[in-house]
Amino acid sequence: MPLKVDSIDEGLGTKDINIRSLSSSSHCQTQNTPYIHKVGVPPRQKLFKEFTSIVKETFFADDPLRSFKDQSKSRKFVLGIQAIFPILEWGRYYNLTKFRGDIIAGLTIASLCIPQDIGYAKLANLKPQYGLYSSFVPPLVYAFMGSSRDIAIGPVAVVSLLLGTLLQNEIDPLTHQAEYLRLTFTATFFAGITQATLGIFRLGFVIDFLSHAAIVGFMGGAAITIGLQQLKGFLGIQNFTRKTDIISVMRSVFSAAHHGWNWQTIVIGASFLSFLLFAKYLGKRNKKLFWVSAIAPLISVILSTFFVYITHAEKQGVQIVNHIAKGINPSSVDKIYFSGQYLLKGFRIGVVAGLIALTEATAIGRTFAAMKDYQLDGNKEMVALGAMNVVGSMTSCYVTTGSFSRSAVNYMAGCQTAVSNIVMSLVVFLTLEFLTPLFKYTPNAILAAIIISAVVGLIDIQAAILIFKIDKFDFIACMGAFFGVVFVSIEIGLLIAALISFAKIFLQVIRPRTAILGKIPRTAVYRNIQQYPDATQVPGVLIIRVDSAIYFSNSNYIKERILRWLTDEQEQLKAACQQRIQFLIVEMSPVTDIDTSGIIALEELYRSLQKRDIQLVLANPGPVVMHKLHSSDFASTIGEDKIFLTVADAVSTCSPKLAEEV
Incomplete structure (x- = not known):
């Protein structure tokens, strides 16, 4: 037949x-x-039916409403609330065993995030407390709305530097601090709106236009740039360039070599950077010792602060953090620009920062979801990330997202659910309420060392080699993004990454x-x-x-x-x-x-x-x-x-x- x-x-x-x-x-x-x-x-096929079929496949391929079919109105209401707040679904099955894993993970990532937050705030040209604020409210919002079990929320190095660079191009953070702060909250607000909009209208595929190769190059270039920026604190330089390209930075470093370097600062920074890198090496060699690399930054802060306090090294030119405001996040609703000349600038900066933050969080979420074999709803994630940044902009926070280093520690510490973010948030709350005065004598060199040790992991040489072996055009995109960030600026590197990614798609089509x-x-x-x-x-x-x-x-x-x-x-x-x-x-x-x-x-x-x-x-x-x-x-x-x-x-x-x- x-x-x-x-x-x-x-x-x-x-x-x-x-x-x-x-x-x-x-x-x-x-x-x-x-x-x-x-x-x-x-x-x-009828035109309307064909059109609706294409729209459904493009935006609703996962059929998000399938669970609502053949349900009573009350059940649909409950399912709708659970869709917005996943914690109401998995929270019903939460138990003491899961809480034990979450509290250990939460305490561990809190010990890592506190010193990082203080340093990352400096990358964004903000006072240290704003970094801590950003690890208090946003993680709480994400815990209720996010669908990932492993992402640890907070400020990250790349977004902090990107935000700081774009913002200072519009307003001087030293001479116009109030306006700079307002523009920061405005950009954060629109970053959240951008992320939530992409999720609500199911446009998450937009971020996929940045290829993996471009992201590898961009992240590697950003890591180099961030590391170079830390030379100011690491060497104790007073006057430092605001440009981020390697030529301007190295010119600034060497011009200050005769009179601007402080040897006490260098000793402190080099000693603790060696300690941090050794702790990270131990954590990689033996997975059971992951906690060593996790608590190493906090130990470094405690020891270096105590050393500066008893020796009064600040009188010898060692730069210290000084005052960190005590208390939890003040409201910033009235500080967001909803009109005026800075509205459009805040919107533009927010869209760029929001997309980069979303790209990083999505990559992290997918990685750990695959490792634990569970499904991650990308659109729900975008809505959750957007909501936390919108709320954050109204509570004195700047753009936050998933942190790879903290998420990795969260995963290895045995986190079970997003409750680990709540635990971390509560520890940050206690720090803001009671412990911020203790950071007064923390040397800037330690913060520089912590950031350098954190961004080293963003340079993925093995991935670049693999990209070269697999696809030479992808390697061009990778190197284009890398050199664009290192030799020009972080936003130019991002633009190059996007253009080369689009060029590849365009060439393959035509x-x-x-x-x-x-x-x-x-x-x-x-x-x-x-x-x-x-x-x-x-x-x-x-x-x-x-x-x-x-x-x-x-x-x-x-x-x-x-x-x-x-x-x-x-x-x-x-x-x-x-x-x-x-x-x-x-x-x-x-x-x-x-x-x-x-x-x-x-x-x-x-x-x-x-x-x-x-x-x-x-x-x-x-x-x-x-x-x-x-x-x-x-x-x-x-x-x-x-x-x-x-x-x-x-x-x-x-x-x-x-x-x-x-």
């Missing part, structure tokens, strides 16, 4: 185009040729790959002759595969590329006195779609082949393509007996000699 292949589910009225058997075909047929399979044609296929010996399989050297071409037949959808952007190129393949083959055959090409078979299984320009290109290809006395044959067009071939009458133009299910069917019909061999 012959195989019937349909393009859609049974029962939907599939129409079949009957490819004539060899006994009735008009060309190159013998009675020994096997039955040729049918190619299904899907029924015509210049798709094509390949000549040959028959694998003793099979009915046809593959790329460049990949399979033993694949042989069929005499009198040229088989070309198009590895892309055919759109207006590439249709003319594909037509011309096929004709160039044909011309080259004809010249080689003529020189070798071999049989000329009589059939051109286009393998269309990779062609997922075709538009009007694509159909016109096929028509032009058909007419060009007619002039050369070559017949055009199509193999395995998909349902969408098949529908459009019939809607345009192109199938009738070339003949419905020239459309085959497989290349083997097409070849066996066009080449009786090969059919006899098979």
Whole structure:
């Protein structure tokens, strides 16, 4: 019984185009040729139904409302609340065992985040307390709305530096502190709005346009830039450039070498940086000792602060933190710019910072979700991150996101749920209420050492090597982003990363790959002759595969590329006195779609082949393509007996000699 292949589910009225058997075909047929399979044609779909189908697949592929089907109104209300606040769902199954893991993890990441927050605030040109504020309110909001069990929320180095760089280009943080602070909260507000909007309208795929290679390069360049910025505190330099490029920074460092460096500061910074790197090395060598690297920053702060206090090293030029405001977050609702000249600037900066923060959090969340084998709802994550930044902007916080270093510690410490963020938040609360005066004598060199040790992990050399081995164009994107950040600025590096990522997509769309296929010996399989050297071409037949959808952007190129393949083959055959090409078979299984320009290109290809006395044959067009071939009458133009299910069917019909061999 012959195989019937349909393009859609049974029962939907599939129409079949009957490819004539060899006994009735008009060309190159013998009675020994096997039955040729049918190619299904899907029924015509109404425009509105087709449009809604595309929209659903683009924005609602995961069918988020499936759990609401066939539910009572009260149950739908409960499910809706749980969708917004996942803690109400998993909280019902929370127990003491999970709390034990969460409290240990929360205390561990709190010991790491407190010294980091003070240092990261300086990267954003803010006072230290704003870093602590940002690890109090946002983690609480995320714990109730986030769906990741492992992400630890707070300020991160890359976003802090990016925000500080963009903000200081608009307002001087030293001479206009109040306006700078207001613009910070405004940018944070719009960062949250951007993130929440992407989640609500299910536009998370936007961040996927930054390729992995571009992110690796951007993060590595940002790590170098952040490390260079810490030379000010590490060397005890008073006057330091505000530019972030390596040339400006190194010029500033060496110009201060004769009179601006402080040897006591260097000793403190170098000693504790060595200790921090050694602790991190121990944590990597032995996973059970992860807590050593986690508490090392807090130990460093305590020891260095005590040392400066008893020796009064600040009188010898060692720069210290000085005053950190005591008390929890004051309200900042009235400080956000909702009008005026800074509104648009805050919006622009917020969108950029929000997207970068979202990209980092999404990558972290996906990584740990895969490690623990649970599903992460990307759109819920965006809404949660957006909500926490909107609330944060109203409670004196700046842009926060998932921190990779803290999340890794959170994971290794045995966190079970987002309660670890609540525990961390409570520890930060206690620190703000009672412990901030103890940080007065903390040397800036320690904060610099902590940040340097934290960002070292952002430089992923192995990933860059792997990218080079896999895809050279990806490596160009990686290096473009890296050098853009290091030699120009962090925002230029980000722009380069985005442009190269888009350029790669653009080139792949307008210049798709094509390949000549040959028959694998003793099979009915046809593959790329460049990949399979033993694949042989069929005499009198040229088989070309198009590895892309055919759109207006590439249709003319594909037509011309096929004709160039044909011309080259004809010249080689003529020189070798071999049989000329009589059939051109286009393998269309990779062609997922075709538009009007694509159909016109096929028509032009058909007419060009007619002039050369070559017949055009199509193999395995998909349902969408098949529908459009019939809607345009192109199938009738070339003949419905020239459309085959497989290349083997097409070849066996066009080449009786090969059919006899098979």
